[in-house]
Amino acid sequence: MPASDDAYARIFRAVEAIPRGRVSTYGRIAARAGLPGRARQVGFALRSLGDGSVPWHRVVNAGGRLSVVGEAAVIQRRRLLAEGIRFDAHDRIDLERFGCDLAGPTAASPPPARSSGPAVPSRRPTPRRRAG
DNA sequence: GCAATGACATTTT
DNA sequence: TAAAATGCCATTG
Numbered sequence: 001m002p003a004s005d006d007a008y009a010r011i012f013r014a015v016e017a018i019p020r021g022r023v024s025t026y027g028r029i030a031a032r033a034g035l036p037g038r039a040r041q042v043g044f045a046l047r048s049l050g051d052g053s054v055p056w057h058r059v060v061n062a063g064g065r066l067s068v069v070g071e072a073a074v075i076q077r078r079r080l081l082a083e084g085i086r087f088d089a090h091d092r093i094d095l096e097r098f099g100c101d102l103a104g105p106t107a108a109s110p111p112p113a114r115s116s117g118p119a120v121p122s123r124r125p126t127p128r129r130r131a132g
Numbered sequence: 133g134c135a136a137t138g139a140c141a142t143t144t145t
Numbered sequence: 146t147a148a149a150a151t152g153c154c155a156t157t158g
Contacts, residue, residue, distance in 0.1 A: 026140050027141060030140090037152095037153060038140095038154065038155070039140040039153085040139085040154065040155075041138095042139085042140080043139035044155070056139085059139080060139090063140095067138095067139040072139075073139090076139090
């Protein structure tokens with residue numbers, strides 16, 4: 001049991017705040033949790049979780065790569081792919097597209113599609129509406 | 133309390 | 146882009 005148990009709770013809250021189909025960085029989570037500069041502790045907290053209700057797999061390092069090693073890396077990557085996250089040829093994630101700021105209520109809003117961009121990771125490939 | 137470690141971030145080369 | 150070095154600080158032994 002870590003001494004900063006309260007801090008851990010805040011971290012988990014920030015992690016859970018990450019919308020599906022997006023990822024965030026440790027530094028970002030730490031900042032949202034009110035722990036600017038404790039990016040490392042974020043990862044430490046997630047590690048302590050193991051398999052919990054916290055979507056830890058949506059947390060990657062500033063390089064958009066998986067800092068985890070071993071089985072966790074497989075699990076994380078597996079889940080990210082399942083959520084629509086795409087990996088670069090170097091097993092990296094484009095934070096410009098999938099990285100969410102979590103800096104405000106607009107974090108849940110999809111980023112502006114760039115020209116010739118690969119488009120937003122829409123969860124609904126067939127957005128057909130019901131004929132009311 | 134000290135020394136070593138770590139799921140990081142940033143800067144420089 | 147990749148690799149190395151440095152800063153940061155809680156956790157662990």
